Amino acid sequence: MKRHIFATAAILLASFATARAETVLNIGMAAADIGQIDPHRATTTQDKPVVSWIFNGLVRFKPGSASLETLEPDLATSWDKSADGKTWIFHLRSGVKFHGDWGEMTAEDVVYSLKRAADGKTSAFAPDYAVVESIEAVDPVTVKIVLKKPIPALLGLVANYHGGNIVSKKAAEALGADFRTKPVGTGPFQIVEYKSNESLTLISNPNYFRGKPKIDKIVYRFIPADASRDLAFSSGELDIVYGRQDQRWVERFSKEPGTVVEVVKPSELATLYLNEGMKPLDDKRVRQAIAYAIDRPQIAGFKGAATAVPAVSVVPTGYLGTDEKAKLFPNDIAKAKALLTEAGYPNGVAIKVIQTSLPTMLNSMQIVQSQLKKAGIDLQFEVVDHQSFHSQIRKDLSGAVYYSAARFPVADVYLRQFFHSDSIVGKPTAVTNFSHCAVADAEIDAAAIEGDAAKQKELWKTAQAKIIEDVCAVPLFEQLQVWARKTTVDYGYTFEGAIHLGPVITEATTKK
Secondary structure (H helix, E strand, O other): OHHHHHHHHHHHHHHHHHHHOOOEEEEEEOOOOOOOOOOOOOOOOOHHHHHHHHOOOOEEOOOOOOOHHHOEEOOEEEEEEOOOOOEEEEEEOOOOEOOOOOOEOOHHHHHHHHHHHOOOOOOOOHHHHOOEEEEEEEEOOEEEEEEOOOOOOHHHHOEOOHHHOOOOHHHHHHHHHHHHOOOOOOOOEEEEEEEOOOEEEEEEOOOOOOOOOOOOEEEEEEOOOHHHHHHHHHOOOOOEEEOOOOHHHHHHHHOOOOEEEEEEEEEEEEEEEEOOOOOOOOOHHHHHHHHHHOOHHHHHHHHOOOOEEEOOOOOOOOOEOOOOOOOOOOOOHHHHHHHHHHOOOOOOEEEEEEEEOOHHHHHHHHHHHHHHHOOOEEEEEEEEOHHHHHHHHOOOOOOEEEEEEOOOOEHHHHHHHHHOHHHEOOOOOOOOEOOOOOOOHHHHHHHHHOOOHHHHHHHHHHHHHHHHHOOOEEEEEEEEEEEEEEOOEEOOOOOOEOOOOOOOOOOOOEEO
16 A cells, blocks of 8 residues: 555656656757847847847748748737838737836837837947838837838838847846847747857746747757767757758758758858959959859859759849849859959969858858969968957958848848948948948939839849949859757747748747
8 A cells, every 4th residue: 555655656756847847949059159149239140040039020020931921910910001101000019028027018119129220339230220210109009110211121120030129128228238148028038048158048938928938948059060069969969950051961960860951941142242442352353353263053062952052143032123134254264364364463363351260151162262263363261250250351351251141031131231332341331241332322222212113123133233243242152041950849830931040939839
């Protein structure tokens, strides 16, 4: 009888312990550290997935999708637009709480967040909001946005992406510089610990308005070495891992038991931006020589057909307004050498390049370096860690900048950030115009306010043609994103798109 009682008690205790066990999701990222997770400044690959777990926008990309057609309500339940497209009214959810003790979200927080996103002192995305005339709280649950002119994708500016993420006004003002690693949002997870060069730990938000997440804790580990990261995943230390963007990696891990490899859109467009403000790249003939020396299909072939395709334009494939048949320079080494000779460099030319040590990017740039050597163009690398890379290229220290990016999928955003003169690095309004390109400002600006869709696309097409002809940059290849997960992990949706450069962990995500 006693034996039966003790056995029953043991079973009950074991059940109780199991019920109380934390569900921990371990995720491995190819980076030495976080850049920062203040959503209005977070620009690096390792930052963006984390931001998506912490914050909401007025609208959101449907989890697993990167399509504009599937945008859905998030902190706003509905919105109205005036006939001229310049005035928007957003109706907010009531009772949404910020993480911790920072109180309830109101229209005041939304106004603060969007104005913060529009301020170059507090945001990396400020130029995107230059079109905003005013933002005001009509009442605690209503926000009014007035534009100077209608734009192609206003919802993109208030989505859960880049500047559209809503922060706690009280927390941002109180925490100051600490907000960089201790941001406060309304999302399903909240930061509890940051260990420099090691990990970020997040716990579930019990007050999340869509329901308490099924995952209790996320440990986001920084593992820059490919071999170490792969081993950690294969051994079971990691549940989800940032995959290498190459064919062999996809093939290898697709064969591992209990593993799902997902290759998802949107692609990141890898581009070589040529600094026209530096010699010898101030000579168009040198830039043309570089364009002729590059073999895009060969680069994509090295990366692998499962994950990479040759670029089609200076704007990624599938964006609204991309010229899918843009006239890019063909590979012609003889032509490249002739142009260098004509420019006064018969014995070749050297170009200083600040280059990230991030393995996938360094590997790609080494292929470009090898191709250019055939034409007598010597890319001289100064390899630095990824955080220093971002800092130095924004100080205009590199002759050429290899940069991979995905943006809100409208040509206007990509063209404006990378090729409009307002975005030239070094300017107060700087974004990511590393080339000092300024040849297509008129078309970019005109397209932004053009009401006729066909005319708008034609303006974007002309802008791309001008940028390509001036050789502001050489588009290389488009790289799809690669992630792997254990079959014990279910995201709660079909993972086909990752606008945040990683899987969105939601309240519905589970781990067995």
